[in-house]
Amino acid sequence: MQSKEIKNCVIVGRGALGLLYYAAISKVEGIEVRFAADRERVERYKGQEVSFCSEKLEGVQYFTPSSVEEVAADLVIITTKWDGYRSALDLISGIVDSHTIVLPLLNGLLAYDLAYERYGSLCRVLRGYYIGTTASRSGAEVYQSGVYTTAVEECGEVDSFFDRCGIKYQTKSDMHSAQWQKFVINIGLNQCSALDGGLNYGEIKASAGYREIVAKLMNEAESVAVAEGVVGAEGMAAYGISFLDELMIRIIALWRRM
Amino acid sequence: MRAERALEVDIFGGDLVARAERMGIDVPVNLEILNRI
Numbered sequence: 001m002q003s004k005e006i007k008n009c010v011i012v013g014r015g016a017l018g019l020l021y022y023a024a025i026s027k028v029e030g031i032e033v034r035f036a037a038d039r040e041r042v043e044r045y046k047g048q049e050v051s052f053c054s055e056k057l058e059g060v061q062y063f064t065p066s067s068v069e070e071v072a073a074d075l076v077i078i079t080t081k082w083d084g085y086r087s088a089l090d091l092i093s094g095i096v097d098s099h100t101i102v103l104p105l106l107n108g109l110l111a112y113d114l115a116y117e118r119y120g121s122l123c124r125v126l127r128g129y130y131i132g133t134t135a136s137r138s139g140a141e142v143y144q145s146g147v148y149t150t151a152v153e154e155c156g157e158v159d160s161f162f163d164r165c166g167i168k169y170q171t172k173s174d175m176h177s178a179q180w181q182k183f184v185i186n187i188g189l190n191q192c193s194a195l196d197g198g199l200n201y202g203e204i205k206a207s208a209g210y211r212e213i214v215a216k217l218m219n220e221a222e223s224v225a226v227a228e229g230v231v232g233a234e235g236m237a238a239y240g241i242s243f244l245d246e247l248m249i250r251i252i253a254l255w256r257r258m
Numbered sequence: 259m260r261a262e263r264a265l266e267v268d269i270f271g272g273d274l275v276a277r278a279e280r281m282g283i284d285v286p287v288n289l290e291i292l293n294r295i
């Protein structure tokens with residue numbers, strides 16, 4: 001597989017996260033960045049104005065990849081929601097070749113697994129996820145406090161690309177382990193938040209009963225991580241519980257910074 | 259609960275339960291919540 005400087009980036013998923021990355025990349029001269037979407041979405045998006053942190057984004061490019069695109073992308077960043085993820089993997093088939101880097105940024109373990117299953121024998125698929133406040137979106141207006149980072153597997157081309165674009169990122173020496181740690185936390189908090197018609201983190205933290213459920217959920221997830229031989233798996237649940245303990249403090253601190 | 263969060267709960271829980279089954283691990287609390295939603 002060849003490597004070269006990333007000059008052609010495609011983003012799939014024009015939600016708040018997609019626009020966050022687009023806004024940063026589109027400011028850099030010499031880099032082409034476009035949103036890939038199905039035909040229906042492209043038609044809908046073309047008539048819309050979009051802005052990021054009150055700054056109107058001009059000339060946003062949208063396209064629907066054909067099955068045999070003439071120019072493959074150097075980097076494909078996938079920021080769709082889960083309900084559009086499998087379609088996104090189908091959509092990019094015409095713009096992926098041996099030099100392409102595919103970077104899904106969805107939470108969980110499955111996004112990487114599915115992308116690797118589909119494209120791992122053809123090109124590089126990187127593990128990654130977004131950490132930070134969710135960029136809020138009202139229509140096509142996106143705001144983000146600037147407090148975020150992108151956790152990504154080490155890759156010189158992507159590091160250099162993010163540096164050029166001013167995109168915040170952290171490389172992890174063991175992204176598999178890091179993704180599992182985040183997954184254990186998500187399993188505890190997200191699954192518990194589905195109980196009793198929907199709970200927020202404050203309600204979970206304030207209840208001994210819910211906290212016990214969170215601990216059980218995380219312990220079960222840790223057991224699976226241990227069985228799979230994930231590095232550093234033992235202790236992931238304990239870290240997850242401490243994360244919950246600090247979560248409200250962190251959220252309050254974040255609000256004060258915004 | 260928002261549909262987006264419900265879908266994530268379904269996908270994460272389903273993934274964990276499938277992994278647990280492959281490894282022969284019991285995850286009863288996760289399974290119960292997954293069956294409830």
